[in-house]
Amino acid sequence: MIDRYLADHVLPMDPAFSLYSPGFVDVAEGRVAAVGPAAGAAALAPGDVLHHVEGLLLPGLVNCHAHSPMTVLRGAGEGLPLQRWLREVIWPREARLGPEEARLGMLVGAGEMLQGGITTSAEMYFHSEAVAEGAVAAGLRTLVFPAVAEAPGWERFGTAADMIRSAVALRDALAGEDLIEVGLGPHAAYTLGEGALREVAETAAAERLPVHIHVAETRTEGDGVRARTGLSIPAYLASLGFFGPRTAAAHCVWLDGEDVAILAAHGVGVAHCPGSNGKLASGMAPVKALRSAGVAVGVGTDGPASNDNLDLWEEARLALLYSRLREGDAGALGVEEALRLMTCDAAAALGRDDLGAFLPGRRADMVRVSLEDVVYDPVLAPRDLLGHLVWAGSRRDVSDVWVGGRRVVEAGRCVTVDLPRERAALRAAAARLAG
Numbered sequence: 001m002i003d004r005y006l007a008d009h010v011l012p013m014d015p016a017f018s019l020y021s022p023g024f025v026d027v028a029e030g031r032v033a034a035v036g037p038a039a040g041a042a043a044l045a046p047g048d049v050l051h052h053v054e055g056l057l058l059p060g061l062v063n064c065h066a067h068s069p070m071t072v073l074r075g076a077g078e079g080l081p082l083q084r085w086l087r088e089v090i091w092p093r094e095a096r097l098g099p100e101e102a103r104l105g106m107l108v109g110a111g112e113m114l115q116g117g118i119t120t121s122a123e124m125y126f127h128s129e130a131v132a133e134g135a136v137a138a139g140l141r142t143l144v145f146p147a148v149a150e151a152p153g154w155e156r157f158g159t160a161a162d163m164i165r166s167a168v169a170l171r172d173a174l175a176g177e178d179l180i181e182v183g184l185g186p187h188a189a190y191t192l193g194e195g196a197l198r199e200v201a202e203t204a205a206a207e208r209l210p211v212h213i214h215v216a217e218t219r220t221e222g223d224g225v226r227a228r229t230g231l232s233i234p235a236y237l238a239s240l241g242f243f244g245p246r247t248a249a250a251h252c253v254w255l256d257g258e259d260v261a262i263l264a265a266h267g268v269g270v271a272h273c274p275g276s277n278g279k280l281a282s283g284m285a286p287v288k289a290l291r292s293a294g295v296a297v298g299v300g301t302d303g304p305a306s307n308d309n310l311d312l313w314e315e316a317r318l319a320l321l322y323s324r325l326r327e328g329d330a331g332a333l334g335v336e337e338a339l340r341l342m343t344c345d346a347a348a349a350l351g352r353d354d355l356g357a358f359l360p361g362r363r364a365d366m367v368r369v370s371l372e373d374v375v376y377d378p379v380l381a382p383r384d385l386l387g388h389l390v391w392a393g394s395r396r397d398v399s400d401v402w403v404g405g406r407r408v409v410e411a412g413r414c415v416t417v418d419l420p421r422e423r424a425a426l427r428a429a430a431a432r433l434a435g
Contacts, residue, residue, distance in 0.1 A: 001028065001047050001048060001049070002026050002027070002028050002033060002044060002045070002048040002049070003026070003027045003028070003048070003049050003051060003405065004024055004025070004026050004027075004041065004044060004048065004049065004050050004051065005024060005025045005026075005027065005051045005053050005057060005366070006022065006023075006024045006038055006041075006050060006051065006052050006053060007022060007023055007024070007025075007053040007054070007055065007056065007057040007368070008021065008022050008053075008054055008055055008056065008371070009021045009022065009023065009055070009056040009057070009371075009382070009385060010022070010023025010024065010025060010035065010056075010057045010058075010358070011056060011057070011058040011059075011339070011386070012025075012035050012058075012059070012357055012358035012359070013058065013059050013339065013340065013343045013344045013356060013357040013358065014035075014357055014358070014359060017336050019382055019383060019385075019386070020035075020036060020037040020038065021382050022037070022038040023035070023036065023037055023038055023057070024036065024037075024038050024041045025057060025358050025364070025366065026041075027364040027366075027402075027405045029405075030363065030364055030404035030405040030406075031360075031361055031362060031363060031364055031404075031405075032358050032359060032360055032361065032362050032363075032364050033360060034360060035358040035359070035360075053368055053400075054368075054370070054371075055368055055369050055370045055371045055372075055399065056368070056369040056371060056385065056389070057366055057367070057368055057369075058339075058343070058358075058366070058367055058369065059343045059344070059355070059356055059357050059358055059362075059365060059366065059367070060117065060118070060119025060120060060141075060343075060355070060363075060365030060366060060367055060401065060402075060403065061116075061117045061118045061119060061120075061312045061313075061342045061343060061346075061367065062118070062119070062120045062121075062298060062342065062343060062346035062347050062350065062352075062355055062356055063113060063118045063120065063121040063122060063299075063300055063301055063310070063312055063346075064122055064248065064250075064269075064271035064272070064298035064299060064300035064346045064349050064350060065122055065124070065212070065248075065250040065251075065271035065273055065300030065301070065302055066109070066113075066121050066122060066123055066124075066300060066301050066302065066303060066310065067123065067124055067125050067302065067303030067304075067305075068105065068106050068109030068110065068113070068121060068123055068125075068131075068303070068304065068310060069097075069101070069102040069103075069104075069105030069106045069109065069123075069125050069127070069130075069131055069134070070090075070105060070109075070125075070303035070304050070305040070306075071105045071106075071108045071109045071112070071304045071310075071426060072097065072101050072104065072105040072426055072429045072430050072433060073090060073093055073094075073105075073303075073304075073305040073430070073433065074304045074305055074308050074430075075305065075308050076089050076090065076093065076305050076434070077089030077090060077305070080280075081218075081280055081281055081282075082217065082218050082280045082282060082306075083218070085280065085306070090305060091151075091152065091153050092153075093433045093434060093435075094126075094153070094433075095153045095156075096432070096433050096435070097127075097433055098127065099127045099129070099130035100130070100429075101429045101432075101433065102125065102126070102127035102130040102131055102134070103127075103130035103131070103133050103134040104134070104422065104425055104426060104429055105134070105426070105429070106123070106125075106130070106131045106133075106134030106135055106138075107134040107137055107138055107417055107422055108417070108419065108422050108423065108426050109134075109304060109310055110134060110135050110137075110138030110139075110140040110142075110417065111138055111414040111416070111417035111419045111422070112304075112309075112310045112419075113140060113310045113312075114138060114139070114140060114401050114403075114408050114409050114414050114416070114417075115395070115398065115401075115409055115412065115413070115414050116310065116311055116312065116313065116395030116398055117312070117313070117367040117369070117395060117398040117401060118140075118310065118312055119140065119141055119365035119366075119367070119401060119402075119403050120140070120141040120142070120143070120347075120352070120355055120365065121135075121140060121141075121142050121143070122142075122143040122145065122212060122248065122271065122300065122350055123135070123142055123143065123144055123145065124145040124147055124185040124187075124212055124250075125145075125146075125147055125185075126146065126147045126154075126157060128144050128145075128146035128147075128166075128167065128170055128182070129170055129173075131144055132144050132170070132174060132177070132180050132182075135179065135180065136177060136179055136180065137416070137417070138408070138414070138416050138417045139179070139403050139406060139408040139416045140179065140403065140408075141179050141355075141363070141365065141403055141404070142179060142180055142181075143180075143181045143182075143183060143210065143212075143350060143352075144170070144174075144180055144181070144182050144183070145182075145183045145184060145185030145210075145211075145212040146163065146166060146167040146170060146182070146184065146185055147163070147185045147186075147187055148160050148163040148164055148167070148184060148185060148186045148187065148192065148196065148200060149163075149186070149187035149188075149191045149192060150191060150192055150193060150196060151187070151191045160192060160193075160195075160196035160199065160200075161196075161199060164184065164199055164200060164203050167182060167183070167184050167185075167209075168203065168207055168209070170182050171183075171207070171209065178404070179403070179404075181210070181352075182209070183204070183209045183210035183211055183212060183246075184200050184203065184204055184209050184210075184211050184212075185211075185212050185213070186200045186211065186213045187213070187214060188213060188214040188215070188217075188221070189213075189215070189222070189225050189233045189236060189237060190221055190222075190224055190225065194240065197237070197240050197242055198240055198241070198242075200242070201240065201241055201242045201243075201244065204244050204246075204247075205244055209246075210246040210247070210248070210350070210351055211242075211244060211246065211247045211248070212247075212248045212249075212250065212271075213237075213247070213248075213249055213250065214249075214250045214251055215233055215234060215237070215249035215250065215251060215252050216232070216233050216234065216251060216252055216253055216254040216255055216259070217250070217251035217253055217254075217277070217282050218253070218254065218280075218282050218283070219254055219282075219283065221233065221254070222236075222254070232255075232256070232258070232259050233259075234249075234255065234259040234262045234263055235258070235259065235262060238262050238266060243263075243266035243267075243268050245267060245351070246269075246350075246351035247266070247267075247268045247269070248268070248269040248270070248271055248349055248350055248351070249263065249268050249269070249270055249271070250270075250271040250273065250300065250302075251271070251272075251273055251277065251282070251285065252270045252272070252285050252286075252290070253277055253282050253283040253284065253285045254283060255285075255286055255289075255290075257289070260286065260289050260290055260293050260295070261293060263290070263293075263295050264290075264293040264294050264295050268295065269295070269296045269297070269298070269348065269349030269350060269351065270285075270290055270295055270296070270297045270298075270349060271297075271298060271299070271300040271349060272285050272287055272297050272298065272299050272300065272315075272319055272341070273299070273300045273301065273302040273307075273315070274299070274315060274318035274319050274321075274322045275301065275302070275307045275309075275311075275314060275315055275318055276301070276302030276303070276306040276307050277322075278318065278322070279306060279307060279308075280306055284322045284323075284325065284326045285322075286326070287319060287322075287323045287326075287332075287333060288323055288326075288327055288329075288332050288333065291337070296345055296348035296349040297341060297345060297349060298341055298342065298345050298346025298347070298348070298349040298350070299312060299315040299316055299319050299341045299342050299346065300315065300346075301315055311395050312342045312395075313342075313393060313394060313395050314395075315341075315342070316338040316339070316341050316342045316390060317338065317390060317391065319333065319338060319341055320333050320334075320335075320337075320338050320390070335386050335387050335389075335390045335391075336386070338390045339386065339389075339390065343356045343357065344356035344357045363403075363404055364402060364404055364405040365402065365403050365404065366401070366402045367398055367400075367401050368398070368399045368400040368401070369389065369393065369397050369398055369399065370397050370398075370399040371385070371397075372397075373394075373397060375388055375392035375393065376388045376389075376392075376393070396412075398412065399411060399412055
């Protein structure tokens with residue numbers, strides 16, 4: 001059976017950057033079966049269903065880097081730079097955070113993301129089984145990267161080797177869950193020793209696991225590594241054989257030309273988090289240089305305690321603004337690139353060739369954007385709409401969302417998460433963690 005979605009506009013995010021006005025998307029068994037201009041759609045068979053969709057239909061957004069369970073810590077530590085923020089506020093509260101809070105935080109974060117059009121998120125956190133439970137309950141497609149670190153307060157999870165083994169066991173336990181992919185989430189080169197980093201790389205290769213790690217987020221993050229080895233963080237990780245075929249590096253703010261070349265040569269994807277990098281005064285990543293070198297770059301929200309929201313539309317807009325400011329060039333990054341940063345290029349950065357575009361065989365993760373707001377006028381040529389979408393659109397314009405063909409947001413409301421009820425529980429949890 002085919003479900004055909006006939007929309008005023010369809011933006012498939014294909015290589016040609018097509019826009020069909022009107023257009024259609026055919027969905028069968030949770031995947032895209034066909035897409036194109038409405039006039040070219042094949043006749044439907046008996047039993048097929050036609051859905052008329054007003055507005056714009058585009059692929060589900062892909063959040064390349066998040067710690068969404070931190071909704072229970074939203075707003076904590078305002079005004080502090082990263083290391084003080086972590087050590088003085090976040091890590092002490094996380095030491096009191098258990099599986100129940102992690103599941104609750106993920107559930108609320110998933111509802112927030114779905115309502116904003118995010119259908120896939122890359123989540124690095126501890127209590128990973130609870131994180132996966134919260135994501136599945138909400139119907140959010142999730143790459144779960146159990147955190148691995150050797151840092152104060154992390155002893156309760158065992159050694160780095162214990163954390164790696166637990167991640168592999170979780171992958172095996174969730175092998176039949178279509179919404180979840182499990183990888184390894186080594187925190188950073190400055191929170192893991194050489195032996196642990198090597199073990200992550202060896203396990204990822206042997207078990208064919210994706211890897212997600214923070215890289216060069218702050219100006220001083222690599223000082224210890226450079227003093228010890230004489231190498232930048234990307235060069236150090238490369239020297240350890242750390243970069244595998246599906247490694248994604250978050251932030252990548254403080255890179256020089258050699259670092260960019262290293263990431264490109266090893267096929268490392270980059271999760272660009274401009275909102276968090278701006279809030280914590282970490283800096284502006286060299287997105288133009290990374291893209292020019294052939295690095296797949298997608299945007300991420302980072303955690304809701306360092307952003308403080310899970311809004312990928314805002315991240316794409318900030319990516320445009322920061323790139324133009326960094327380069328002193330109003331053409332450094334354009335509307336098409338911004339849209340790719342949160343769809344097809346984001347999927348590529350995470351090594352997921354089944355997401356991010358309406359192409360036959362890909363997952364039918366879809367977002368309907370209402371164009372009722374005045375900011376979507378005037379449209380003198382069809383592609384004017386895309387400029388309005390990037391520069392003036394909002395997550396609040398997201399009306400309906402489907403994950404694998406299943407509707408999870410209807411008329412702007414997440415139908416899989418009772419957000420009013422869960423928000424009350426979240427407030428209570430946040431108060432407990434704050435002490």
